[in-house]
Every structure is written in structure tokens, then in C-alpha cells.
Amino acid sequence: MPFLVCLNRIIFVNRIALKYNDEIVDLQTAKALGIEGEPIELDNSKESLEVLRHSTAHLMAQAIKALYPDAEFYVGPVVKEGFYYDFKTSTTIGEADLKTIEKEMLNLAKKKTEIEKYDISMDEAKLKFANDHLKLEVMKRIPNETVSIYKQGDFEDLCRGPHLPNIGMIRYFKLMKIAGAYLGGDSKNEVLTRIYGIAFADKEALKNYLDMMAEAEKRDHRKIGAEMKLFSFREEVGAGFALWLPAGARLRSRLEQLLFKAHRKRGYEPVRGPEMLRSDLWKVSGHYQNYGENMYFTHIEESEDKKIEFGIKPMNCVGHIKVYEDDLRSYRDLPLKYFEYGVVHRHEMTGALHGLFRVREFTQDDAHIFCTAEQVEEQIIEVVDFVDKIMSTFKFDYKMMISTKPEKAVGDDAVWEISTQALKNAMDKHNLKYEIDEGGGAFYGPKIDIKITDAIGREWQCGTIQLDFNLPHRFELEYNGDDNDKIQPVMIHRAILGSFERFVGILTEHYAGEFPMFVAPTQVAIVPIAETHNAYAKELADKLLDIGADSEIYNKNDSLNKRIRTAEKARVPMIIVLGDEEVANKTIAIRDRRTREQYNLSEAEFMSLIQTKINEVNF
RNA sequence: GCUGGUGUGGCUCAGGGGUAGAGCACUUCCUUGGUAAGGAAGAGGUCACGGGUUCAAAUCCCGUCAUCAGCUCCA
Structure with a gap:
């Protein structure tokens, strides 16, 4: 029955923890305590990501320890956006080193080392981490008499968990940024190095996240x-x-x-x-x-x-x-x-x-x-x-x-x-x-x-x-x-x-600079085709001001296409183009900035359209 | 304020111990064009600021200021 065996294996591979009494319990702990509960699979659910990211933080620490043997570690929690680990090394680590650490993490993950868990007394723990003053600092803040240790290969860390069963499950992650952070968040204390990272269960989710970050950067209000x-x-x-x-x-x-x-x-x-x-x-x-x-x-x-x-x-x-x-x-x-x-x-x-x-x-x-x-x-x-x-x-x-x-x-x-x-x-x-x-x-x-x-x-x-x-x-x-x-x-x-x-x-x-009409800095961009259309442009601009709309006339000595392009890039909600036809018939050729579609309105219709759009909001 | 980056014309950026480059924007001229970059010419910086090293610094070092990420703080 190869099919069933295969299915079992998939289930086994993807299960990373259990949900027991509304708490996430990792498989190591569940086995030790003989607990059973609703399984948590490796996916992008909140619970799953919490375990994954926590373990990714540990994997990062393991990689850092391998690259910088004198590294001492403080805490490495999961936060709203991913995870971080605070640590200290004698050599300075910069942005460029993140790639190296990532590579080391991937190498370690390939070994598919199991993550083991065991408990020891606080005194033993203090002995174990005697040469890591940051870990000792962490222990000062823990009231318990016994603490748990998670071990992956030769890397051991004091941690409450929960963790993945195996580091091989960590594949789709990225170290995002490096920063300084005070020990315990207190500016009187020493400064540690903090590396932030993100991890997901699959490639698409990671890519989506990175794309979103790139989009966010484009929207930065300082840039716009x-x-x-x-x-x-x-x-x-x-x-x-x-x-x-x-x-x-x-x-x-x-x-x-x-x-x-x-x-x-x-x-x-x-x-x-x-x-x-x-x-x-x-x-x-x-x-x-x-x-x-x-x-x-x-x-x-x-x-x-x-x-x-x-x-x-x-x-x-x-x-x-x-x-x-x-x-x-x-x-x-x-x-x-x-x-x-x-x-x-x-x-x-x-x-x-x-x-x-x-x-x-x-x-x-x-x-x-x-x-x-x-x-x-x-x-x-x-x-x-x-x-x-x-x-x-x-x-x-x-x-x-x-x-x-x-x-x-x-x-x-x-x-x-x-x-x-x-x-x-x-x-x-x-x-x-x-x-x-x-x-x-x-x-x-x-x-x-x-x-x-x-x-x-x-x-x-x-x-x-x-x-x-x-x-x-x-x-x-x-x-x-x-x-x-x-x-x-x-x-x-x-x-x-x-x-x-x-x-x-x-x-x-929020709007990526494409403000709705009622708050936009300029409501209408007016593009007269030739100099002979400037007068009509000015006339419209004045009428727009009368109904409370700001406009800008794009009549620089540039080609028509260039001026339309400039108006588009200025993110003005509405662009109108005026030529012989419009002047003769008192009409407006409207170009919708977003759809690039064009349509015509009479001057009166246009004015009432703008007026409606401006007045559509009342707090 | 702290830790670590960055700082070259209005903007984006290249260069890099021997006195600065590009694109966009800007100015002028030609072009008068019907829906996303027409063409040509030109102006503009001494490389954030101060000090040091050096025959020589924009380029190396220190300080200050500004800025970026994070810590902290907060509308």
C-alpha cells in the first residue's frame, strides 16, 4: 500500500505542533508529556508561522554562532512582522553580512537536523551558559526553577519554545534588516545587534510579502x-x-x-x-x-x-x-x-x-x-x-x-x-x-x-x-x-x-499619492493643444476656481504627448484636453487618468461633475 | 539621545588622493502637435559643514549637522 504510506509520510512531515487547551505545544513537548491535540501543519496560519519563525530565529542564531564563535545571545522572539534575535559579537556585523548568514542558515537547514528538547534546573542552565553573559541576563528574568533547552546539532539555546521538529523545514525566509537595540529595551543598558527576519511556509507567501514591502517602499510619503x-x-x-x-x-x-x-x-x-x-x-x-x-x-x-x-x-x-x-x-x-x-x-x-x-x-x-x-x-x-x-x-x-x-x-x-x-x-x-x-x-x-x-x-x-x-x-x-x-x-x-x-x-x-478629488492638491489638469486654446483653458480654470476646484494648465512648449504624460505623472485625478473642437463647441474632452479612456462632456455637465465630486464628502 | 549606515548640481545616481560626470528637471530657440517622453543649444555643483593627515583631499581620519534603519519616545 505505497499510496497510504506516502500519505502518512506527508502528514508526518508537515505536522509541526499541536493545539492543546488553546496553546501551541510543539511535538517535542507533546511527546514528553504524552499530550494529544489538534494538529498544526506547516502552512501560513498564524499558529504555524509563529512556530516556524521562532525556529528560524534559532537557526539564524545557530548560523551566527557558526560564523562568529564568540557570539553571545540575548532573546529571539517572534514579533508582528517576523522575528528577530538580539546578540553580541566582538566583530561588527553590517548589512552586507546578512547574505552570508542567510547562506549559512540554508546550509545548516539542508542537514535536516532534528530539534530536541530537554529540561534542566536553573542552576545547571547557569552553568551551561556561564560564558554567555547575555543568556545569564535572560535567566535573571525567569522565575522558574527549571528551564527548557532546545538543541539542534551542536547548537543549544535556552528557550521556552515552541519549535519545529526539524530545521530542514525552514526554507523560505529572508533576513530583512540589522539594527542596534538596547538590552531589555532600556537605553541605560548596553547595545546589542538585532537582526530582523521573516519566514513563510512556502515560496509564494515569501514572494508576496517581499513584493508588498517593495510596494510599500514605493508608497513612502517622503518619496511621493x-x-x-x-x-x-x-x-x-x-x-x-x-x-x-x-x-x-x-x-x-x-x-x-x-x-x-x-x-x-x-x-x-x-x-x-x-x-x-x-x-x-x-x-x-x-x-x-x-x-x-x-x-x-x-x-x-x-x-x-x-x-x-x-x-x-x-x-x-x-x-x-x-x-x-x-x-x-x-x-x-x-x-x-x-x-x-x-x-x-x-x-x-x-x-x-x-x-x-x-x-x-x-x-x-x-x-x-x-x-x-x-x-x-x-x-x-x-x-x-x-x-x-x-x-x-x-x-x-x-x-x-x-x-x-x-x-x-x-x-x-x-x-x-x-x-x-x-x-x-x-x-x-x-x-x-x-x-x-x-x-x-x-x-x-x-x-x-x-x-x-x-x-x-x-x-x-x-x-x-x-x-x-x-x-x-x-x-x-x-x-x-x-x-x-x-x-x-x-x-x-x-x-x-x-x-x-x-x-x-x-x-x-494610503492612496499612493492618488488622492480622491475632494482632497487632491489639484482637481483638474488642463492640456490645451495649441496656443490658440490657451484662452479657453484660462476661462475654464477660472470657472473651476469659482466652484472650488484647483486646476493647472499644461501649456509649456512641449509636445502634446509629453504634456499629457507629465499630467499623468502628476497624479491629477482628471485630465482634460482642449483643441479646436472643444473651443468651437464649448465642450470638454476628458481623459480618465486611471483607465486612459476618453469621453466628452458639455461644459455645463463637466462643471457639475467636478462640483459633485468635490462635494461628495462631508464629515 | 543611543547603535549602525548614508551625505556629489532641484531630483535620481555614477566616479573617486592630483582641482567633477550622466539622465530627468530648468533656460532659450525650432517645432503648433488630438491623448504617456519631437529636435537643437545652454545654464547650473568644488562634491553637507568645520578641522586634521598629505606636495596635493570631493576621495583618508576626527568632529558637527542632516538623513536612513532600528532602539527609545510620541500627534
Whole structure:
């Protein structure tokens, strides 16, 4: 019965672990404990990849050990995108060495060595890894009395598993990048070398992944931003300070206008605070003590012996608080919603700067809601709805996270507890999903963060909804209750896009620069065939401006084909070509940028088409 | 801020101890073209900045700045 034998063999070869009580148990462990469970095959499922990638990390370590015998190893976990291993060698390893390591890994994998597992006591383990100070460091963090060792050939590693049964199963992987990382993620500790890699069960999946990465690189907003002349950074201006070029500024302005209307509809009032406020205020708010290292300060000399320190605002809340204080408030006024496109400055670490995603000066679509404790829930929900309206308009996937009290924080634990619970309650009551980010809150209160994913799957925090009992207390804010009693309002800080900078960056990657009509920097590219058609082009451009559409006339002394090509490459959503026919009949020849198809419309039809497309979105 | 890369005209990049090249873009002229690069001529950089080594540096070394990847941090 050769057929059956063959089938059995396939099953045997592909089985890599078991699922037992919702946990992945590798075959080594299952055999030792006599466990049986649902089999996990070698494929691209989440469970399977976790085992595969973990073992690939070990194979990489084995290869590194073979190439660099003095290598010491820290940890090599599976992460969202593949795996990594942190280690240390006496010789420096660079990008070019990744190929060599990959080759060694393939050589080792060819030997099809079995991966064995055995347990030893912590003391034995310490003896075994006595000359690997990094492994000893790992063990310090393990409370158990016995630990497991995985062994493949002469390479042994302290590990919890699970692992593949045999290293020969590892075939489709790639080492992606090399970087430095602190031991334990603490910048006070020594720096280790970290190599990131990815692995899949088959060739196609690996290829798809690598293709996706290449596509993501093409979408990088820094690259597209330069190509489309949206924004730019210049060394002489300073790191982290963006220049918005005309096209980028037009795009941004469209967003601003859409959002302005959306705020007004929801009862927000525009306000404006100054760029810098006296440091005394930042001391009251707690920013001076808790956020000072991120702030820029300046002094103004009133007289020779009198200098006043000012802090350039890193947030807009203090300005809005002062607006609140400008009048006596009644419970009848609440909720009061102030919003501002607030320019803030934050001294981010140089290494953290990243295109428009992280800059040192940015503009938040910031608002502060002053309300009664009873109104908190409905206000939170209203903001969450607002967020959803905008994110779904742009077809973004996003997730929400509730962040709890950070190490550096102001206010009583009790207040933190109450406000954190208030956020959870609001979300739970409306069946909204969220994750918890322990210790990720702002120093003045817990928050709900809205995170969207960029082209390469990196998550970026955009919107944020922060509950704050502390600032109202520190500034002794109050309103008159119905008994004319003085009551402290609750403050909700919130931003939806987060910042125009980051949001435009994410939008750029999301659409790969091919923005929908309602936010595109230019709505229409006009290509007049000859000079005699310039007048009609200009006439149309003016009419387009009247209905709120920007256009660009491509009438340089280039061939028609060249100008159409240039317009195509500029990613303008709509291209129209004007010649004798169009001028004579007052018609428009439209070229669809994506399909390259052409069709004709009367001028009136065209105008109404553009107007519809621009107005199709309302937040 | 840390670790490791990179830094040549507006952009993309080649070159590399003896005082700089290409393509695109730009300017001018010819061409007035019906849907993805018509032709010709020309201008533009002293090789991020500062210092050092050397007879000689853009090229080697050090520092600074910027930038990239990651750590950390965050809208």
C-alpha cells in the first residue's frame, strides 16, 4: 500500500505542533508529556508561522554562532512582522553580512537536523551558559526553577519554545534588516545587534510579502511627497520642521476647510491661543515639570533686571483653559467645545524624526470639551462617532486603545481610576472594541488613542481622546450649578486627525499619492493643444476656481504627448484636453487618468461633475 | 539621545588622493502637435559643514549637522 504510506509520510512531515487547551505545544513537548491535540501543519496560519519563525530565529542564531564563535545571545522572539534575535559579537556585523548568514542558515537547514528538547534546573542552565553573559541576563528574568533547552546539532539555546521538529523545514525566509537595540529595551543598558527576519511556509507567501514591502517602499510619503512637491525638509531650516509646498498646502487646506465645517456642525467654537505663554502657567498645568524636556523656552527682557520666561506651547489646552476662564460659566453653557488648528512645538529626539510622521512643529486638529461629569460618556461617544465618520470616509482601518496611568503622572490614583473606568464604560456600553495600553496615558489623564496602519503595516497614533480631571483642578476651573454652587468641570482633550502633518503623510501612503478629488492638491489638469486654446483653458480654470476646484494648465512648449504624460505623472485625478473642437463647441474632452479612456462632456455637465465630486464628502 | 549606515548640481545616481560626470528637471530657440517622453543649444555643483593627515583631499581620519534603519519616545 505505497499510496497510504506516502500519505502518512506527508502528514508526518508537515505536522509541526499541536493545539492543546488553546496553546501551541510543539511535538517535542507533546511527546514528553504524552499530550494529544489538534494538529498544526506547516502552512501560513498564524499558529504555524509563529512556530516556524521562532525556529528560524534559532537557526539564524545557530548560523551566527557558526560564523562568529564568540557570539553571545540575548532573546529571539517572534514579533508582528517576523522575528528577530538580539546578540553580541566582538566583530561588527553590517548589512552586507546578512547574505552570508542567510547562506549559512540554508546550509545548516539542508542537514535536516532534528530539534530536541530537554529540561534542566536553573542552576545547571547557569552553568551551561556561564560564558554567555547575555543568556545569564535572560535567566535573571525567569522565575522558574527549571528551564527548557532546545538543541539542534551542536547548537543549544535556552528557550521556552515552541519549535519545529526539524530545521530542514525552514526554507523560505529572508533576513530583512540589522539594527542596534538596547538590552531589555532600556537605553541605560548596553547595545546589542538585532537582526530582523521573516519566514513563510512556502515560496509564494515569501514572494508576496517581499513584493508588498517593495510596494510599500514605493508608497513612502517622503518619496511621493517629494515627487508631487507636497512638502520638503531642508537641512538649513532645521530637523523636523516641514516646509509645505503649494501643492501640499492646497491639499492640507482642503482638509482644514472640510473639518472646520464638521466641527461647527457639532457645536464646536473656533478659538485661538498664543504660540507661547508665560512659564508660570506651564508650572500650574504641570507641563513645566512633566513635559519640560520636550518644550522650547525663550526669555523676554522686560527691563535689565526683569526677564520673563515663556514656554512655546507643546499642547493647546492651557490656551483653551484661559478662554474658558474668560467668563463665568453656568451648567447651562456646558458642554463648551473649543477647537483650534493648534500649532505646537515639541522637542522630539533626533532619532525619532520621520518625514511628516514625526516632526518638531505640527498642527493639531485640537479641541477641548468642558463638560459636567454626567456628560462625559455622551461626549466621548460623540467624539468616537466623529472619528469613525472621518476614518471611514478615507477607508482607513483603525483600532482604539485605552491607555492607563503612566509612570510620570499628576493627580490622585483614585481620580485616575475613576476616569479610566469612565472611558471603559463609555466604550463597553456602546459595544466598541478596544485594547488596553498599560501605562500609555498622558501625564494628566487616561486616553483613548486611535491608531491607523500605514502602508507597511506600521501603526501610528492619530486621533486621541483624553479625559482630564487634573487640569480643571489645577486651574481651579468652575461653573455654577443649578443651586448656584461652584462645580469643577471635566475636560476632554481630543484630536481626530491627530496632526495635519502625520495625517497627510498617512493619506499619501494610503492612496499612493492618488488622492480622491475632494482632497487632491489639484482637481483638474488642463492640456490645451495649441496656443490658440490657451484662452479657453484660462476661462475654464477660472470657472473651476469659482466652484472650488484647483486646476493647472499644461501649456509649456512641449509636445502634446509629453504634456499629457507629465499630467499623468502628476497624479491629477482628471485630465482634460482642449483643441479646436472643444473651443468651437464649448465642450470638454476628458481623459480618465486611471483607465486612459476618453469621453466628452458639455461644459455645463463637466462643471457639475467636478462640483459633485468635490462635494461628495462631508464629515 | 543611543547603535549602525548614508551625505556629489532641484531630483535620481555614477566616479573617486592630483582641482567633477550622466539622465530627468530648468533656460532659450525650432517645432503648433488630438491623448504617456519631437529636435537643437545652454545654464547650473568644488562634491553637507568645520578641522586634521598629505606636495596635493570631493576621495583618508576626527568632529558637527542632516538623513536612513532600528532602539527609545510620541500627534
